[in-house]
Amino acid sequence: GESVGLHLPTLxxxxxxxxxINCAYSNSASDYFIWYKQESGKGPQFIIxxxxxxxxxxxxxxxxxxxxxxxxxxxxxxxxxxxDSAVYFCxxxxxxxDDKIIFGKGTRLHILP
Amino acid sequence: GAGVSQSPRYKVAxxxxxxxLRCDPISGHVSLFWYQQALGQGPEFLTxxxxxxxxDKSGLPSDRFFAERPEGSVSTxxxxxxxxxxxxxxxxxxxxxxxxxxxxxxxxxxxxxVL
Numbered sequence: 001g002e003s004v005g006l007h008l009p010t011l012x013x014x015x016x017x018x019x020x021i022n023c024a025y026s027n028s029a030s031d032y033f034i035w036y037k038q039e040s041g042k043g044p045q046f047i048i049x050x051x052x053x054x055x056x057x058x059x060x061x062x063x064x065x066x067x068x069x070x071x072x073x074x075x076x077x078x079x080x081x082x083x084d085s086a087v088y089f090c091x092x093x094x095x096x097x098d099d100k101i102i103f104g105k106g107t108r109l110h111i112l113p
Numbered sequence: 114g115a116g117v118s119q120s121p122r123y124k125v126a127x128x129x130x131x132x133x134l135r136c137d138p139i140s141g142h143v144s145l146f147w148y149q150q151a152l153g154q155g156p157e158f159l160t161x162x163x164x165x166x167x168x169d170k171s172g173l174p175s176d177r178f179f180a181e182r183p184e185g186s187v188s189t190x191x192x193x194x195x196x197x198x199x200x201x202x203x204x205x206x207x208x209x210x211x212x213x214x215x216x217x218x219x220x221x222x223x224x225x226x227v228l
Contacts, residue, residue, distance in 0.1 A: 008153055043117070043204050043219030044156065089155050100146060100169065101206075101217060103155030 008087060010108045019077040021107045023090030026071070030092035034101065035064060035075045037086045044089060044103075047075070051095055077109075085111045115139060117220035119205050125226045126195045134190045134223045136205030143210030145188050146217060147180055150202040159203075162188060163210060195227045 013019045025033065031052035036044035050057045050064045050073075057064050063076040073090045090104040118137045126132050138145050144163050148156035149172075158172040164185035173180070177196075182188040192199055202224050206217040 041221065043206070043221050045219070046216060091155075097215075099215075100158035100161060100172070101156075103148075103157070106155055 008106045008108045010110055012110045012112055013080050014112045015082060016079055019075075019080045019084070019109055021075045021077075021088050021109065023073045023075075023104045023107075024071055025073060025090065025092045025102075025104060027092055027102065028071075030094060030102070032093050032095040033064070033066060033073055034091045034093075035062075035073075036089045036091060036103075037084075038089060038106070039086045047088075080109075080111055082111050082113075084109060117205055117207050117218055119203075119220040119223050121223060122221065123224050123226075125228065127228055128197060129194050131191065131193045132195055132225060134192075134203050134225070136188045136190070136207075136220060138186065138188070138205070138207030139218055141209070142207035142218075143185075144208045144215065144217075145182055146206040146208075147188070147190050148204040148206065149174075150204055150222070152201070156204050159190070192225075195225075197227050200225055200227045 034049045035047045037047050038044045048059045048062050048064050050066050055066055061078045065074045087106040087108050089106045091101045093101050120135045146161050147159040149159050150156040160170040160173055160180045161168050162182040165182050177193045179191045202222040204222045205220045208215040208217045
């Protein structure tokens with residue numbers, strides 16, 4: 001299959017370890033943030049989201065942290081598995097507007113056996 | 114299938130040809146979005162429909178790009194006189210369009226290669 005991104009920053013993590021992917025966002029007006037996972041040949045898939053009135057949100061094996069002061073997001077994946085191999089994008093938008101999503105630069109997560 | 118579908122999945126065009134890319138959104142979804150994803154980049158917004166109305170086309174890179182959704186369901190993105198820089202994956206997404214939460218569901222994309 002084709003690659004989503006050949007020149008993306010890559011994070012290599014040992015299987016079973018925790019992964020942390022970081023992202024800086026740009027728009028001060030954005031109050032809703034989303035992490036997407038994109039596997040080769042597929043569209044972005046929703047992982048977890050967070051609104052700006054929160055600092056942290058947890059899902060199954062994933063945690064998103066938001067630091068509004070420095071406009072920084074992170075995605076933590078616990079006990080990384082081979083199926084977590086993908087490109088991860090952070091994204092931002094305005095919460096109550098049915099509007100476009102602004103995607104950040106992606107990070108390729110590579111799982112080492 | 115219940116997801117967003119796009120066709121064709123792959124399209125090769127000679128420079129100067131016109132192409133048409135189709136998106137079938139999830140049934141009942143009011144909003145439809147087109148994004149362009151260049152190799153190694155995140156998706157970038159092109160245009161947005163609410164039912165048949167095109168509410169935002171600010172992301173279309175030139176007047177060679179045209180999108181329509183005449184009956185508020187299926188949408189077509191047309192690119193006239195394709196150029197090499199048009200080579201990218203074109204993603205379609207749809208959402209219920211009900212405020213305040215409007216999760217966008219993405220299709221698999223159409224990979225366009227212009228030779």
